[in-house]
Amino acid sequence: MSETDTPVSAVQAPEPKGRIVLSIDAMGGDRGPATVVAGMARSARKNPDINFILHGPRAELEKLVGKRRYLADRVEIRDASDVVTMDDKPSQVVRHGKQTSMWSALDAVRAGDASVCVSCGNTGALMALSMMRLRKLPGVNRPAIAVLWPSRNPQGFNVMLDVGADIRADESDLLQYALMGSSYARNGLHLPRPRVGLLNVGTEEHKGRTELKAAHEMIQTASEAANFEFVGFVEGGDIPGDRCDVIVTDGFTGNVALKTGEGTASLIGDLLKEAFKFTPLSRIAAVLALTSMRRLKKRIDPRRVNGGVFLGLNGPVVKSHGSADATGVSAAIKLAYQLALSGFQDKIAARVASAVSLAQDAAERETGTE
Amino acid sequence: MSETDTPVSAVQAPEPKGRIVLSIDAMGGDRGPATVVAGMARSARKNPDINFILHGPRAELEKLVGKRRYLADRVEIRDASDVVTMDDKPSQVVRHGKQTSMWSALDAVRAGDASVCVSCGNTGALMALSMMRLRKLPGVNRPAIAVLWPSRNPQGFNVMLDVGADIRADESDLLQYALMGSSYARNGLHLPRPRVGLLNVGTEEHKGRTELKAAHEMIQTASEAANFEFVGFVEGGDIPGDRCDVIVTDGFTGNVALKTGEGTASLIGDLLKEAFKFTPLSRIAAVLALTSMRRLKKRIDPRRVNGGVFLGLNGPVVKSHGSADATGVSAAIKLAYQLALSGFQDKIAARVASAVSLAQDAAERETGTE
CATH class of the missing domain: 3.40.718.10 (Isopropylmalate Dehydrogenase)
Structure with a gap:
């Protein structure tokens, strides 16, 4: 050995x-x-x-x-x-x-x-x-668990975090998640400038919780220096969608969303199997469609994207x-x-460190001008 | 007219x-x-x-x-x-x-x-x-929006609430949701004694937010008089599952879960269409499977369960x-x-009113014995 x-x-x-x-x-x-x-x-x-x-x-x-x-x-x-x-x-x-x-x-x-x-x-x-x-x-402050989620984007997956490291997240945590998640998308999904969305119940800026409004501003401000595009608030439907590549949320909401998505995919898979068994014709169809179905299954099989990463x-x-x-x-x-x-580990450490110092610089500049 | x-x-x-x-x-x-x-x-x-x-x-x-x-x-x-x-x-x-x-x-x-x-x-x-x-x-105190969700249960659907009437819910609100949701399931889905679950990130009782622990107790206490079975904490995967018939959560989490589920179903539907177009064989399969697919589509089509009810x-x-x-x-x-x-309207009004008076009775009894 x-x-x-x-x-x-x-x-x-x-x-x-x-x-x-x-x-x-x-x-x-x-x-x-x-x-x-x-x-x-x-x-x-x-x-x-x-x-x-x-x-x-x-x-x-x-x-x-x-x-x-x-x-x-x-x-x-x-x-x-x-x-x-x-x-x-x-x-x-x-x-x-x-x-x-x-x-x-x-x-x-x-x-x-x-x-x-x-x-x-x-x-x-x-x-x-x-x-x-x-x-x-x-x-x-709070580490996060990030997962890859099957999506409509060309890369086939989106990154979502936090999916359950912590049930709370304040605006600073959500900013960190945006930084870490975009770093993960850059290295793991090879996206030079990932698009980041902040999960909310409506895309209008006046909706949602207080910490989400504060996080919206902070992430917007940090986006240029950290080399990602901030698309603003996104909704649950955008998690498997193509509006953004990285979805930022607290660990309670993210965990529920993750398990709801998995449960829905698994239910549809089972109903599909039933549908194919229903009539003699559909049983023949099932045989003919076997390779196509396998390809689809591979694409959405939760086991194949198994692995949350602690960031x-x-x-x-x-x-x-x-x-x-x-x-x-x-x-x-x-x-x-x-x-x-x-x-990846060295890159994300560098990214978080530089963002922290940039934020400090910005805070000092703002204090200076006011 | x-x-x-x-x-x-x-x-x-x-x-x-x-x-x-x-x-x-x-x-x-x-x-x-x-x-x-x-x-x-x-x-x-x-x-x-x-x-x-x-x-x-x-x-x-x-x-x-x-x-x-x-x-x-x-x-x-x-x-x-x-x-x-x-x-x-x-x-x-x-x-x-x-x-x-x-x-x-x-x-x-x-x-x-x-x-x-x-x-x-x-x-x-x-x-x-x-x-x-x-x-x-x-x-x-807070009205809720309830939706029907395709599920593994014999009745084909579960009730979930709140999916977005209010982004907050404290323990008393969650108790009200349990009462209103079970009343909806009784009348809308014809379940004499619906099983109610409280959405959380883990099924162990020590996990989750403070208000969820308090709500767990209150819903447990109310379940017998209000004629529903309380199954305790459930997770996102149980929303389309068969562990319970009614899923109780706050409007922020419920809204994200609803839209995540819809987005996932819609993504899988589109991938399925693609899969059937992929090879000549699978195109033949698609024709043979047409009626089975239509049946499945009807079952999971969000348009066919369209309609949140304000309770x-x-x-x-x-x-x-x-x-x-x-x-x-x-x-x-x-x-x-x-x-x-x-x-339904008269029944739910009666249910909420009687639960309120029962809770008052119980509170008085408890105060009396302490």
Whole structure:
């Protein structure tokens, strides 16, 4: 397992010379470590330059990894006896979670042994532990979870944040989300000048909550220096739409929207299956349409865009769905791999830092002229 | 037009002996009065016992109605020279809107000439005017807008409220929404004991905002007397799901969820069309699957569940989508017709009143024992 010792500094550069090392929490997902290892094997087959550090009970993990040909000599196992369950309170995990696989997985990124951490575990606990072990980026008050959302835009996806890191967000937090989200869109979706929208219940400026009006002004002011276009208020229908590339909102609203969208897509998928079974003719149609349907399914399958990214920390963390199957875990690993490849962490840190100093400059100038 | 003079008291009874009279705002929708009249004509053809009072510029409306065979002798036109536009602020409309078709449409319900009002106009203005002209039901602090949402439940739909009457809701408002929403589900969806869920970001009771924890307790306490089952916290994915029949949330979150769901459904519909065009085989499949697809489309078409209902006022108001076409307007009219037929207004008033007195009793009992 000597290959996992590749220096991590090289990995985080935009064009890595060595191998990409990802830190994987084997435990805490609804389907257990076998599914996580199956997802790792898929990713390992597709990307020969990924290595893994895998965290959990050593004996169990060695057995699972030993069965996978593509994982041979590419996995370092770090023993962790304890597991964070879906019912554990974040505050308890922060206090008593030192023996958990989640803690161990984050510490591998903290120590620089791996560039990105991936976990299917309890979101609240993962965020609390991430904040404690990785610390917030200077200038960031509330980290956020960003997801990719299937959309009508040419790039196929929009970025939405926060989808549940924190149930509150004031105007300064929303500004940070705009900065971090546009940085993510620039690096992850290759959009040179992303369009940012602020989620509200109406597009007229007089509608909505007080903090949204304040955030509207602050984001507008910051947009030029931070190199994004601010399209103003957007509505729920614009999340899968083409009016903007980045949707900014608080974690309560974002989480409800995310799960509503997923639930709606899944309901329609099931109704579609039923529709195809309804008559003999439609059953024939189903066979003929198979490849087209598969293409569509791939496009909107939530498992294939699986992976929220925690933004605003000293190190990226990819949160996979708790219920992710091997396909879902593999999608989360792919996202982590791409983030490591693009040198995203250094870029977002620079972006937030420069925006903070620009905002300070602007505040000083404004005070000066008044 | 003498038939519109049918006494309204008879119309509001569960089994009407006379005709149902609906008050229709012809103006304010994105597609103008011709679309509204086209929708009325569809409904009139299907339901021979509907009459209309139509509000707007008399000359224009007489021309439009004159062209529709099914509307002959079934429409009373009330002249209103002014129109509430989508950009008008609610406060301005309340102060200066006396000549508008929206005001006139509500006043027909207020006067008892019609049993339900239908409008495609500006939601904020319609709610503000409704509160002013119809007044809130005793015991209701914030009225709510409830919608029917396609779901996995046997009845095919769930009720969600509030989807945008007010961007705030405290715990008492959320309790009222639970009472009003379960009453709507009982009468509109024929569920004797509806299951009510409170929308949150997690199903564990320690998550979420303070007012949600308080509301959880209050709704639990009220559930038995008010004859509904409280399933506790639910998430966005449960809105189209089968865990509950009524989803209770504040108007900001509900509005974002509604529009996210609609946007997602519409995106998938368009991707489906594309998928069917992709290959010659899939084009053949599309022809074979036509009737199955039509059935599915009918099930999830937002136009066919068009119509939010304003709950908590002295008279039901059905708000149609601003962009509704004739099919959408006809769906809103159908909903208004069903509400009038079921005597819903009297039932919800009784339900809210009895819950208020029960809550008062309980509060007195609790104070007594402490």
